[in-house]
Amino acid sequence: MEIWSAFGIFVLVPLIGALLSYLARKYAVYLGLIFALVPAIALYPFYGKEMSTVVNIGVKLNLAFDVTTWFFMLMLDTVALASMLFATSYVRKGEGGFSTLMLLGLAGANGVLMARDFLTLYIFWEMMSWSAYILVLRSSGEYARRYMLFAVLSAYLLIMGIGIYYYYTGSFLYSAASGIPLSGWAWILLFLILGFAVKMAVFPLHVWAPYAYRSEQPFVAFLSGGLSKLGTFGIFMAMYSIAGVAILQGFGTFRSISLFGYPFAVLGAFTAFIGTILAIFQDDLRKLLAYSSIGQLGYVMVGLGLGTPLAVGGALFHAFNHAFFKAILFLGAGAVIYRTGKYRISELGGLGYRMPFTFLFVLFAIFALAGIPITSGFISKWMLYEAAIEKKFVLIAPLMLIASVGAFLYCFRILYGVFLGQLDKEHENVKEAPAPMLAAMALLMLPLLIFAIFPGWILKWINEILTGANIGTLKYDTYAYYSSIGGADMLVFWITFMLLFMISMYLFTRKRKVTKVVDQYDNYLAGETPPYVQLHAAHNFYKPLRDTWAPLLRYSVDRAYEKFVKFFIEGFEEIKKMYTENPQDYAAYLGIAFLIFLLVGWWLL
Amino acid sequence: MTDWANILINAGLTALYLFLAICVGLLFMGIARKVTARIHNRVGPPIYQNFLDVGKLLAKKSNIKHNWIFDFAPLFALAGVLLALAYLPMGGYRLLSGDGDLILLLYILVIPALGFALGAGASANPNAGVGVMRALTLMLSYEMPFLLVLLSLMIYYNTASLTTLLEKQMHSVWAIDVLPISALAADIALQGMMMEKPFDIPIAPHEIASGPLVEFGGNYLGMLMLYSAGSIVVETSLFVDLFLGGGIVLNPAVYGILAYVVNYIVWFALIFVVWMIAIFINAVFPRFRIEQAFKFYWKWPTLIAALGLAQAYIMSVILGVSV
Numbered sequence: 001m002e003i004w005s006a007f008g009i010f011v012l013v014p015l016i017g018a019l020l021s022y023l024a025r026k027y028a029v030y031l032g033l034i035f036a037l038v039p040a041i042a043l044y045p046f047y048g049k050e051m052s053t054v055v056n057i058g059v060k061l062n063l064a065f066d067v068t069t070w071f072f073m074l075m076l077d078t079v080a081l082a083s084m085l086f087a088t089s090y091v092r093k094g095e096g097g098f099s100t101l102m103l104l105g106l107a108g109a110n111g112v113l114m115a116r117d118f119l120t121l122y123i124f125w126e127m128m129s130w131s132a133y134i135l136v137l138r139s140s141g142e143y144a145r146r147y148m149l150f151a152v153l154s155a156y157l158l159i160m161g162i163g164i165y166y167y168y169t170g171s172f173l174y175s176a177a178s179g180i181p182l183s184g185w186a187w188i189l190l191f192l193i194l195g196f197a198v199k200m201a202v203f204p205l206h207v208w209a210p211y212a213y214r215s216e217q218p219f220v221a222f223l224s225g226g227l228s229k230l231g232t233f234g235i236f237m238a239m240y241s242i243a244g245v246a247i248l249q250g251f252g253t254f255r256s257i258s259l260f261g262y263p264f265a266v267l268g269a270f271t272a273f274i275g276t277i278l279a280i281f282q283d284d285l286r287k288l289l290a291y292s293s294i295g296q297l298g299y300v301m302v303g304l305g306l307g308t309p310l311a312v313g314g315a316l317f318h319a320f321n322h323a324f325f326k327a328i329l330f331l332g333a334g335a336v337i338y339r340t341g342k343y344r345i346s347e348l349g350g351l352g353y354r355m356p357f358t359f360l361f362v363l364f365a366i367f368a369l370a371g372i373p374i375t376s377g378f379i380s381k382w383m384l385y386e387a388a389i390e391k392k393f394v395l396i397a398p399l400m401l402i403a404s405v406g407a408f409l410y411c412f413r414i415l416y417g418v419f420l421g422q423l424d425k426e427h428e429n430v431k432e433a434p435a436p437m438l439a440a441m442a443l444l445m446l447p448l449l450i451f452a453i454f455p456g457w458i459l460k461w462i463n464e465i466l467t468g469a470n471i472g473t474l475k476y477d478t479y480a481y482y483s484s485i486g487g488a489d490m491l492v493f494w495i496t497f498m499l500l501f502m503i504s505m506y507l508f509t510r511k512r513k514v515t516k517v518v519d520q521y522d523n524y525l526a527g528e529t530p531p532y533v534q535l536h537a538a539h540n541f542y543k544p545l546r547d548t549w550a551p552l553l554r555y556s557v558d559r560a561y562e563k564f565v566k567f568f569i570e571g572f573e574e575i576k577k578m579y580t581e582n583p584q585d586y587a588a589y590l591g592i593a594f595l596i597f598l599l600v601g602w603w604l605l
Numbered sequence: 606m607t608d609w610a611n612i613l614i615n616a617g618l619t620a621l622y623l624f625l626a627i628c629v630g631l632l633f634m635g636i637a638r639k640v641t642a643r644i645h646n647r648v649g650p651p652i653y654q655n656f657l658d659v660g661k662l663l664a665k666k667s668n669i670k671h672n673w674i675f676d677f678a679p680l681f682a683l684a685g686v687l688l689a690l691a692y693l694p695m696g697g698y699r700l701l702s703g704d705g706d707l708i709l710l711l712y713i714l715v716i717p718a719l720g721f722a723l724g725a726g727a728s729a730n731p732n733a734g735v736g737v738m739r740a741l742t743l744m745l746s747y748e749m750p751f752l753l754v755l756l757s758l759m760i761y762y763n764t765a766s767l768t769t770l771l772e773k774q775m776h777s778v779w780a781i782d783v784l785p786i787s788a789l790a791a792d793i794a795l796q797g798m799m800m801e802k803p804f805d806i807p808i809a810p811h812e813i814a815s816g817p818l819v820e821f822g823g824n825y826l827g828m829l830m831l832y833s834a835g836s837i838v839v840e841t842s843l844f845v846d847l848f849l850g851g852g853i854v855l856n857p858a859v860y861g862i863l864a865y866v867v868n869y870i871v872w873f874a875l876i877f878v879v880w881m882i883a884i885f886i887n888a889v890f891p892r893f894r895i896e897q898a899f900k901f902y903w904k905w906p907t908l909i910a911a912l913g914l915a916q917a918y919i920m921s922v923i924l925g926v927s928v
Contacts, residue, residue: 372719373713382709385708392922398749398753402752409745412737415726485766486706488709493709504680515668515669523729538734545745545899
């Protein structure tokens with residue numbers, strides 16, 4: 001019975017919400033908020049429950065709820081809630097459509113997480129995918145086609161994997177996986193992983209992301225923070241739940257890492273590197289965040305590929321962190337776009353003085369993104385690094401480490417370009433973002449802070465997932481976490497940091513001092529006193545670096561795909577010329593075709 | 606009870622070591638000015654000049670700031686650099702009982718820099734923005750060889766813990782004897798990390814008016830001077846801990862308190878040597894442009910570091926040397 005309540009709350013409630021908000025368009029965003037709130041709150045009593053059932057709606061839906069499902073639902077539903085909360089003051093046109101589609105996407109996502117057979121997975125996957133497509137279409141116009149192409153590609157890949165699975169087992173159930181030869185597993189896993197990797201935007205399947213992430217920001221926060229984690233979930237399930245460690249190890253091992261997973265780990269590291277480098281050079285705030293998203297999910301891919309307890313644990317933790325900090329960043333970008341109507345970093349500047357709370361939330365998210373130890377973003381990155389280093393992988397580890405240094409560069413580009421530097425006269429009267437927006441960001445900030453102080457709490461959940469999948473266990477306690485080669489204690493870190501911060505505070509404010517606050521434009525300019533000039537140095541911020549990278553930046557996967565498309569279009573154009581509208585030509589074609597058939601037939605007989 | 610007494614003694618000792626480290630940093634800044642002056646055939650200020658400067662700046666009664674984000678710089682910079690110092694073994698004394706994880710240290714090192722960058726960006730002065738841009742680009746440049754060096758150490762010694770690294774060096778030989786190629790790459794990277802010429806691009810006084818520092822004065826500048834004093838010790842000490850055994854010549858477990866004193870003196874001498882190498886290079890070189898620095902670092906030091914990594918990899922994985 002309980003599984004019915006789970007199915008009801010996590011899938012049916014959002015579906016009802018979708019229907020209602022379609023009917024009552026006037027109050028759609030508020031309805032959407034309420035119906036997103038229900039699963040997000042109802043989630044907590046479900047912790048630790050394990051149950052499964054079969055729902056018969058003409059097709060049999062095999063559903064189950066376990067800690068893996070719960071863990072992923074925690075991020076998806078919270079991010080969805082925050083996005084809907086944000087949307088109450090952001091979405092100004094077509095609210096009905098927006099919250100209907102968001103809730104459909106949420107229901108689909110929750111369904112994917114609960115599905116335990118491929119048919120159910122596919123139904124919910126398509127539900128999620130199509131509602132996301134229409135949401136992209138709402139504002140991105142023709143670029144939505146790119147998203148759709150890749151969503152369809154993902155679906156095809158999944159179907160191929162599922163088809164091969166069915167060929168061997170005669171069943172769609174996850175649990176029916178037995179007696180599949182290794183070559184069969186290779187194809188199944190390859191197709192499933194690639195299909196799910198499209199959602200995670202792993203290189204070279206990432207090209208849809210920079211365009212799709214230009215849509216309405218609350219949706220993009222859900223797409224990047226929430227829905228992309230379904231890719232993580234899918235790959236985790238395919239590799240470690242359906243196939244399992246024993247089969248992965250059966251492919252042969254390289255320092256006890258499966259040879260099947262290793263190439264994906266390398267691919268992930270490359271994705272992290274390439275995503276980061278491309279993010280550094282973006283001027284469009286949303287595109288920058290999109291490339292950063294690609295890079296961060298590359299880290300997750302590394303962890304999933306390596307497959308040690310530390311690596312998979314790090315991947316799940318990083319996926320969790322990424323859900324929250326990237327959602328804050330997209331929402332923060334949304335707040336800036338909402339207030340100024342601009343999204344080019346070089347056209348903004350100085351907004352931190354007008355939107356202090358937005359700035360602080362974004363700053364915290366950036367700490368998490370860059371992996372500063374005062375947020376939980378550090379711990380997941382640490383786990384992934386140590387996982388690669390303890391196995392002595394000299395290709396993956398440097399790529400990941402240098403990518404995270406690169407992350408500082410684009411992080412500061414956001415901070416400086418948007419929130420610091422000179423405030424444009426035009427933005428003199430910009431107001432702080434509305435309260436719902438701030439509340440949404442504050443909500444998302446909490447887990448990043450809590451799990452930085454008490455990493456043991458989340459590591460306990462992750463450990464349960466890992467033991468459930470027979471991967472192994474993590475070494476941790478409430479405040480500290482260890483690998484085989486090192487470890488860190490957050491309690492010591494926090495106490496020392498607080499004490500030292502107080503010491504510098506004391507040194508800084510030791511005596512009563514007169515601190516004069518001068519105008520922002522009152523700067524040292526080598527004795528020049530120009531009238532007001534725009535001095536915000538954010539245009540083409542990393543120009544010297546860009547110049548150095550220019551020869552390499554000429555190569556682009558994006559353009560490679562475009563060339564591929566152009567090749568086909570031109571080919572078809574040529575074929576189109578056959579239709580000359582002259583009957584004599586058609587008669588000639590008939591004659592030629594007849595001759596060819598004759599010759600071929602003769603040769604065959 | 607004894608637990609609390611231990612914690613208090615540790616806290617006191619930590620405070621002492623941190624205070625000494627900042628003093629050493631200020632002294633080194635003074636020495637650097639003197640040595641550079643002598644190389645340039647000038648007289649130069651006395652070596653205690655920087656103590657006077659900091660004292661004066663911190664005692665200033667009136668200060669100027671642009672807005673509240675400006676305050677991030679002195680607070681985060683000093684707290685962060687003290688935190689990094691607390692995690693670094695100095696003369697074999699391990700301040701925090703944590704595992705001294707190298708990757709944690711690497712990320713702690715970013716806190717002061719990020720705080721500083723935030724404060725610098727808070728002014729509308731374009732010089733500050735350009736300076737931070739250069740500093741970050743420089744960081745991306747020197748981190749490439751430096752991370753490869755760290756990786757070679759972590760692979761060779763099979764640990765990510767600085768404490769274990771020091772113990773292993775104490776019981777065998779210093780890392781510079783087994784991994785000299787990596788040490789060379791690390792020293793080149795260190796020049797950029799300390800922003801000494803030819804890599805003083807971010808602060809370039811004659812081009813962008815000291816870059817990120819341009820808008821800071823009075824109390825703010827004083828705090829930031831303490832920060833740069835601390836970071837000199839962090840950076841030189843990092844090199845000494847990684848490659849020169851942290852200056853540990855006597856085993857503290859055997860010689861007790863004497864070992865701490867001797868090790869501290871040896872550590873001081875070693876970081877002095879590392880600092881002097883940087884200063885000698887600094888005194889005679891002109892400045893790179895930032896893109897030249899980037900190309901340089903991703904070419905030669907990276908190649909050297911990759912060679913060092915290959916050496917560590919071959920020794921550790923293929924030959925199976927375990928220390």
